[in-house]
Amino acid sequence: MGTGKLLAVSDLHTVHQENRAIVESLRPSSADDWLIIAGDVAEKYADIDWALRLLSERFAKVVWAPGNHELWTHPDDPVRLRGEKRYLHLVELCRGLGISTPEDPYPVWSGEGGPVTVAPLFVLYDYSFRVPEARSKEESLCLAREAGIVCTDEYLLHPDPYPTRDAWCHARVAETERRLAAADPARQTVLINHFPLTRHPTHILRYPHFAQWCGSELTSDWHVRFRAAAVVYGHLHIPRVTWHDGVRFEEVSVGYPREWRTRAWRDPLRQILPQPPREAVDL
Numbered sequence: 001m002g003t004g005k006l007l008a009v010s011d012l013h014t015v016h017q018e019n020r021a022i023v024e025s026l027r028p029s030s031a032d033d034w035l036i037i038a039g040d041v042a043e044k045y046a047d048i049d050w051a052l053r054l055l056s057e058r059f060a061k062v063v064w065a066p067g068n069h070e071l072w073t074h075p076d077d078p079v080r081l082r083g084e085k086r087y088l089h090l091v092e093l094c095r096g097l098g099i100s101t102p103e104d105p106y107p108v109w110s111g112e113g114g115p116v117t118v119a120p121l122f123v124l125y126d127y128s129f130r131v132p133e134a135r136s137k138e139e140s141l142c143l144a145r146e147a148g149i150v151c152t153d154e155y156l157l158h159p160d161p162y163p164t165r166d167a168w169c170h171a172r173v174a175e176t177e178r179r180l181a182a183a184d185p186a187r188q189t190v191l192i193n194h195f196p197l198t199r200h201p202t203h204i205l206r207y208p209h210f211a212q213w214c215g216s217e218l219t220s221d222w223h224v225r226f227r228a229a230a231v232v233y234g235h236l237h238i239p240r241v242t243w244h245d246g247v248r249f250e251e252v253s254v255g256y257p258r259e260w261r262t263r264a265w266r267d268p269l270r271q272i273l274p275q276p277p278r279e280a281v282d283l
Contacts, residue, residue, distance in 0.1 A: 006034045007036065008269070009026065009269055011039070011040040028058060034062070035055055039234055041069075045093075063100045065193055068153050070087075102121055126218070129214055131143045188227045188228065191222060195233060199211065199215065201236060214236065224245050235253065
């Protein structure tokens with residue numbers, strides 16, 4: 001067994017020069033270290049390519065799950081692909097760099113804490129984390145607009161060829177459930193998704209209306225059903241660790257400079273395996 005670690009990070013947002021410098025600083029402590037990237041590397045294809053290429057050259061293995069920002073069709077991006085075609089174009093970029101994606105066989109971490117199936121997921125959101133008083137998606141979106149909260153996805157994340165983002169989400173959930181159910185039942189998993197798999201992490205959002213762009217109720221029991229040793233996610237820009245049903249949920253985002261500058265500095269790379277002692281984890 002090697003001395004490597006399974007590390008994780010997300011929400012690198014390299015459009016910001018300060019965050020680009022953070023990416024340039026990310027290095028393994030061992031030749032055996034793996035890196036999980038849980039989405040939101042950048043918005044433009046060239047910036048995504050730059051960051052993934054750099055990190056794939058440094059770490060023994062990189063595992064990527066897409067965030068919403070990678071899926072945007074940004075008006076300043078020469079790559080004009082939309083929806084599923086854009087996602088699959090990014091998958092091909094990763095494959096060319098030796099990076100595992102949600103479309104590939106799940107790699108197995110065999111270092112300390114393993115063997116564990118490392119499962120990058122892409123399941124989007126379906127507006128089911130709606131405003132509590134709303135009786136429908138439409139009413140929840142209306143209440144969010146009235147509160148001045150509208151996710152940029154509504155303008156830049158196109159669901160083509162699906163009619164809606166929630167329809168795309170439901171198709172992704174069905175396919176991902178099938179693949180997870182077929183994984184080796186003798187092994188635990190590390191589940192990786194840009195969006196939280198349960199609604200609980202969204203309860204501390206400063207703007208609660210934003211939760212509807214943060215996941216799906218359809219995945220709320222996956223950490224139990226699919227034997228998770230840990231769940232890794234980002235999107236919320238609230239790095240912390242929580243425990244649900246005895247499973248460690250780790251939000252691993254860097255976030256925007258205006259956010260991380262206000263926090264006590266910490267290593268952007270979070271250790272997933274071997275699992276740190278519980279008393280050493282920030283709760």
